[in-house]
Amino acid sequence: xxxxxxxxxxxxxxxxxxxxxxxxxxxxxxxxxxxxxxxxxxxxxxxxxxxxxxxxxxxxxxxxxxxxxxxxxxxxxxxxxxxxxxxxxxxxxxxxxxxxxxxxxxxxxxxxxxxxxxxxxxxxxxxxxxxxxxxxxxxxxxxxxxxxxxxxxxxxxxxxxxxxxxxxxxxxxxxxxxxxxxxxxxxxxxxxxxxxxxxxxxxxxxxxxxxxxxxxxxxxxxxxxxxxxxxxxxxxxxxxxxxxxxxxxxxxxxxxxxxxxxxxxxxxxxxxxxxxxxxxxxxxxxxxxxxxxxxxxxxxxxxxxxxxxxxxxxxxxxxxxxxxxxxxxxxxxxxxxxxxxxxxxxxxxxxxxxxxxxxxxxxxxxxxxxxxxxxxxxxxxxxxxxxxxxxxxxxxxxxxxxxxxxxxxxxxxxxxxxxxxxxxxxxxxxxxxxxxxxxxxxxxxxxxxxxxxxxxxxxxxxxxxxxxxxxxxxxxxxxxxxxxxxxxxxxxxxxxxxxxxxxxxxxxxxxxxxxxxxxxxxxxxxxxxxxxxxxxxxxxxxxxxxxxxxxxxxxxxxxxxxxxxxxxxxxxxxxxxxxxxxxxxxxxxxxxxxxxxxxxxxxxxxxxxxxxxxxxxxxxxxxxxxxxxxxxxxxxxxxxxxxxxxxxxxxxxxxxxxxxxxxxxxxxxxxxxxxxxxxxxxxxxxxxxxxxxxxxxxxxxxxxxxxxxxxxxxxxxxxxxxxxxxxxxxxxxxxxxxxxxxxxxxxxxxxxxxxxxxxxxxxxxxxxxxxxx
Amino acid sequence: xxxxxxxxxxxxxxxxxxxxxxxxxxxxxxxxxxxxxxxxxxxxxxxxxxxxxxxxxxxxxxxxxxxxxxxxxxxxxxxxxxxxxxxxxxxxxxxxxxxxxxxxxxxxxxxxxxxxxxxxxxxxxxxxxxxxxxxxxxxxxxxxxx
Numbered sequence: 001x002x003x004x005x006x007x008x009x010x011x012x013x014x015x016x017x018x019x020x021x022x023x024x025x026x027x028x029x030x031x032x033x034x035x036x037x038x039x040x041x042x043x044x045x046x047x048x049x050x051x052x053x054x055x056x057x058x059x060x061x062x063x064x065x066x067x068x069x070x071x072x073x074x075x076x077x078x079x080x081x082x083x084x085x086x087x088x089x090x091x092x093x094x095x096x097x098x099x100x101x102x103x104x105x106x107x108x109x110x111x112x113x114x115x116x117x118x119x120x121x122x123x124x125x126x127x128x129x130x131x132x133x134x135x136x137x138x139x140x141x142x143x144x145x146x147x148x149x150x151x152x153x154x155x156x157x158x159x160x161x162x163x164x165x166x167x168x169x170x171x172x173x174x175x176x177x178x179x180x181x182x183x184x185x186x187x188x189x190x191x192x193x194x195x196x197x198x199x200x201x202x203x204x205x206x207x208x209x210x211x212x213x214x215x216x217x218x219x220x221x222x223x224x225x226x227x228x229x230x231x232x233x234x235x236x237x238x239x240x241x242x243x244x245x246x247x248x249x250x251x252x253x254x255x256x257x258x259x260x261x262x263x264x265x266x267x268x269x270x271x272x273x274x275x276x277x278x279x280x281x282x283x284x285x286x287x288x289x290x291x292x293x294x295x296x297x298x299x300x301x302x303x304x305x306x307x308x309x310x311x312x313x314x315x316x317x318x319x320x321x322x323x324x325x326x327x328x329x330x331x332x333x334x335x336x337x338x339x340x341x342x343x344x345x346x347x348x349x350x351x352x353x354x355x356x357x358x359x360x361x362x363x364x365x366x367x368x369x370x371x372x373x374x375x376x377x378x379x380x381x382x383x384x385x386x387x388x389x390x391x392x393x394x395x396x397x398x399x400x401x402x403x404x405x406x407x408x409x410x411x412x413x414x415x416x417x418x419x420x421x422x423x424x425x426x427x428x429x430x431x432x433x434x435x436x437x438x439x440x441x442x443x444x445x446x447x448x449x450x451x452x453x454x455x456x457x458x459x460x461x462x463x464x465x466x467x468x469x470x471x472x473x474x475x476x477x478x479x480x481x482x483x484x485x486x487x488x489x490x491x492x493x494x495x496x497x498x499x500x501x502x503x504x505x506x507x508x509x510x511x512x513x514x515x516x517x518x519x520x521x522x523x524x525x526x527x528x529x530x531x532x533x534x535x536x537x538x539x540x541x542x543x544x545x546x547x548x549x550x551x552x553x554x555x556x557x558x559x560x561x562x563x564x565x566x567x568x569x570x571x572x573x574x575x576x577x578x579x580x581x582x583x584x585x586x587x588x589x590x591x592x593x594x595x596x597x598x599x600x601x602x603x604x605x606x607x608x609x610x611x612x613x614x615x616x617x618x619x620x621x622x623x624x625x626x627x628x629x630x631x632x633x634x635x636x637x638x639x640x641x642x643x644x645x646x647x648x649x650x651x652x653x654x655x656x657x658x659x660x661x662x663x664x665x666x667x668x669x670x671x672x673x674x675x676x677x678x679x680x681x682x683x684x685x686x687x688x689x690x691x692x693x694x695x696x697x698x699x700x701x702x703x704x705x706x707x708x709x710x711x712x713x714x715x716x717x718x719x720x721x722x723x724x725x726x727x728x729x730x731x732x733x734x735x736x737x738x739x740x741x742x743x744x745x746x747x748x749x750x751x752x753x754x755x756x757x758x759x760x761x762x763x764x765x766x767x768x769x770x771x772x773x
Numbered sequence: 774x775x776x777x778x779x780x781x782x783x784x785x786x787x788x789x790x791x792x793x794x795x796x797x798x799x800x801x802x803x804x805x806x807x808x809x810x811x812x813x814x815x816x817x818x819x820x821x822x823x824x825x826x827x828x829x830x831x832x833x834x835x836x837x838x839x840x841x842x843x844x845x846x847x848x849x850x851x852x853x854x855x856x857x858x859x860x861x862x863x864x865x866x867x868x869x870x871x872x873x874x875x876x877x878x879x880x881x882x883x884x885x886x887x888x889x890x891x892x893x894x895x896x897x898x899x900x901x902x903x904x905x906x907x908x909x910x911x912x913x914x915x916x917x918x919x
Contacts, residue, residue, distance in 0.1 A: 740895060
């Protein structure tokens with residue numbers, strides 16, 4: 001598994017480098033990673049379905065319980081299969097979708113990186129590792145949504161997606177840490193095996209739920225998913241229908257057995273969130289004119305259904321949920337690919353402008369019909385099996401309310417499925433289609449095989465798995481058992497007999513038909529309810545509000561006045577360490593004022609020059625006096641026997657003086673008068689205070705030495721360890737080389753900063769001159 | 774601030790610059806055992822560049838160094854970083870120092886440590902910084918005058 005993850009990383013890197021040279025063939029390079037994964041999964045399948053679970057472990061940061069622990073059980077196998085199977089199809093499909101675009105290198109790289117991260121999420125057996133992969137999927141999703149980065153709408157949608165999922169991810173990390181501390185281990189399988197009991201496990205449950213709910217676009221965080229449709233359609237088909245958004249469902253399924261046992265409100269919360277999402281998403285889907293948005297809201301609805309099923313922690317419901325997870329991955333990716341084909345061939349996804357495509361693309365229509373029928377839960381297909389299993393379990397365990405919600409949700413699902421087919425393919429009398437030539441029916445559009453093959457394969461799988469119910473049962477039951485060991489009996493069967501579940505299916509289909517027939521009335525009703533404040537609006541308002549607060553805080557703290565900045569810093573020094581010095585420390589008793597008259601003289605000169613600097617009114621004079629202070633200090637260094645320091649000090653003073661002169665040419669000759677009347681007195685007070693503080697601090701610090709000076713050791717070790725007799729230099733280049741490294745980095749940054757500031761200001765003054773002349 | 778070029782200055786700057794540059798390199802190599810080092814050496818070289826600047830302006834500075842300041846800065850940082858990473862690759866710690874002594878036929882035995890390339894990096898960064906400052910802050914002058 002580690003090899004597979006590395007393969008994804010390597011392919012992603014390779015694709016980003018070789019993208020330009022390979023052109024659109026880079027997509028085939030990308031397809032290698034999911035293909036290899038798929039082959040490996042097939043080789044593992046029989047072991048894993050029999051209950052085995054290959055494990056790989058590498059220590060990473062054992063101190064915080066973070067290890068590279070990977071584990072493939074049947075549920076992971078199913079998810080990984082979806083990821084790499086659909087991923088492979090998407091790469092094949094993208095070649096025809098994009099044609100010959102020049103930027104497919106980075107696209108492929110991102111898509112492979114996403115596939116790898118998603119694979120990591122589903123095989124990670126360590127909560128912290130899972131979090132790492134989880135955030136990687138958020139980031140790659142962000143970059144893919146914003147792939148058309150020249151469009152403002154794409155960028156906004158991408159930002160919204162990462163703010164919502166990233167915020168949820170942070171909450172989830174908090175939950176993971178709480179849970180891991182309660183359990184004493186971060187191993188996912190370990191926690192599931194022995195659910196921890198601690199008062200704060202409930203908080204962990206809430207935080208993890210927030211993470212999963214944001215990722216899987218549940219109410220009230222559902223709005224980012226329709227926004228994410230700004231991504232290219234292959235991305236939507238891969239990330240935003242089949243894989244990424246299932247991460248939350250996956251996590252909820254894994255966590256449900258833990259939290260159902262220990263947290264009282266878990267089941268109710270999950271059922272309410274899932275049910276509300278299922279209804280709201282479906283309801284919104286009924287009014288969309290954009291086929292892709294219709295599917296997006298449909299996905300929101302189905303995700304709600306999934307959360308409701310897998311989060312309940314009831315074995316039979318979990319089983320049905322995982323069956324639906326598989327079915328949904330297959331049919332929703334198919335439908336998205338179909339939308340991509342329609343968009344690519346006709347140039348629009350607006351169902352008001354599409355007409356009669358069923359005749360022009362019979363194969364695509366057939367594929368879409370199968371997928372939509374599976375989504376609607378019509379017999380013989382995988383979706384039907386899953387929905388029947390869900391109904392059966394709900395009747396037994398779910399209670400009337402949840403069952404009713406699911407029946408209504410399914411009716412809406414049928415209605416928007418029908419709306420999709422009708423909108424995309426039907427001949428509508430109302431639309432005057434340019435395709436309708438007087439010569440008869442428009443010709444059949446020829447589509448390249450790689451374009452239609454992936455959706456065809458997925459549709460065929462939907463049918464085959466539906467007909468081969470026992471095989472599907474084996475896979476799904478093994479997956480469900482790896483989530484919850486109590487799953488034993490339920491089966492997916494084509495024909496239960498005349499049961500209540502079948503009756504509910506009939507009711508939902510009939511309800512869906514009614515809703516579809518009354519679509520005009522439904523749209524009118526939606527126009528009214530749309531005025532209610534939406535989650536999208538509150539998101540926008542909170543982002544705007546946050547920006548405004550940040551502006552105000554920055555404006556107050558960073559007001560651009562240098563005297564105020566320095567004043568604040570110095571006053572803080574006086575207030576905190578200064579007050580400690582006053583109250584706690586005492587001056588040493590035996591102070592040598594000066595070791596020689598020369599020393600006293602130089603010090604006197606320095607003091608005089610400092611005072612003169614402060615009272616000077618001309619800038620140039622002030623700079624020269626400042627230089628005098630510096631040279632005085634250099635003389636002191638010489639007197640103390642530090643030639644290296646003195647040399648450096650002299651050179652620095654000289655160069656700084658020159659730089660000052662270069663800058664001074666652009667400044668007024670004299671300092672401005674202080675506009676603030678209190679200013680002078682206050683500045684004087686602060687200056688004197690700081691002066692007194694620094695002098696007494698130096699005295700106290702030097703007088704209260706207790707430990708052996710570090711410098712003694714450095715001097716001793718300079719020659720044997722550093723190989724040099726110049727201790728200063730050995731410290732700079734060896735003992736403290738890391739500091740020096742940081743300092744020269746700062747120097748480089750400062751040089752670049754100076755250069756860009758000067759260049760920028762020259763450009764702006766140049767422009768002003770140009771205007772004047 | 775356009776000043777007529779002084780002849781005395783013009784004549785004496787050439788040799789002075791060369792001596793200063795030579796001295797800066799001496800400081801760089803001597804630094805491990807005697808006063809000096811990469812930083813001080815770089816500053817002396819910077820002072821030499823200033824001499825050039827006083828005589829001939831930014832143009833003269835540009836002619837003195839064959840490389841753009843960005844290249845000098847980048848090279849310095851890279852060399853220092855490489856000295857840091859090299860011991861890492863051979864199993865040591867980041868920036869761990871190593872000693873080396875070479876027997877050169879005529880000159881005799883040369884001893885050096887891995888601190889020297891690191892110091893060369895520091896030297897280049899300081900030179901690049903001064904070069905950058907003179908070229909950017911100094912260049913304005915000529916444009917203003919022109």
